[in-house]
Amino acid sequence: MATVDGFLELDGVKGESTDAKHKDKIEIQSFQWGVHSASNMATGGGGGVGKAVFSDFTVTKKVDLASPVLAKFAATGEHIAKGKVIFRKAGGSAGQQDYQTYDFEKIYVTGLAISGGQDGEFYETLTLSPTKFKWEYKKQGDKGSLEGNTVVTVDRAKNTAA
Numbered sequence: 001m002a003t004v005d006g007f008l009e010l011d012g013v014k015g016e017s018t019d020a021k022h023k024d025k026i027e028i029q030s031f032q033w034g035v036h037s038a039s040n041m042a043t044g045g046g047g048g049v050g051k052a053v054f055s056d057f058t059v060t061k062k063v064d065l066a067s068p069v070l071a072k073f074a075a076t077g078e079h080i081a082k083g084k085v086i087f088r089k090a091g092g093s094a095g096q097q098d099y100q101t102y103d104f105e106k107i108y109v110t111g112l113a114i115s116g117g118q119d120g121e122f123y124e125t126l127t128l129s130p131t132k133f134k135w136e137y138k139k140q141g142d143k144g145s146l147e148g149n150t151v152v153t154v155d156r157a158k159n160t161a162a
């Protein structure tokens with residue numbers, strides 16, 4: 001199984017990554033998000049699906065230079081214009097390659113919680129709510145190279161996906 005690295009890039013927010021390709025970005029420890037649509041199949045009348053409900057994007061990271069800046073965004077309710085989540089994994093002779101990306105627009109910081117200390121590290125759980133995002137996934141072939149891609153763009157304000 002490939003080792004996966006994750007990075008978060010937000011306009012005006014500097015992280016502490018020293019990675020050559022992702023310098024000054026925020027290093028991600030874990031990531032989660034989801035979507036669901038309620039259906040009414042059990043109520044008769046032909047069924048259907050309701051409006052999609054998206055969870056916030058949740059990122060776990062070490063407390064770093066970005067943490068106080070992100071807390072300020074959460075406290076003031078100001079949005080961050082653009083951002084990006086990048087995941088990469090080993091790609092054969094090409095080395096580490098970006099295989100999954102999320103491009104965000106008009107991002108609100110909806111939560112920030114600090115925990116830890118027992119192992120000498122403090123961690124932050126950060127929740128982000130973008131108004132619009134594009135998710136791109138690239139398949140990894142047998143020899144490690146990336147082959148083809150799948151993309152969806154979601155506008156949460158308009159409840160559309162393309």
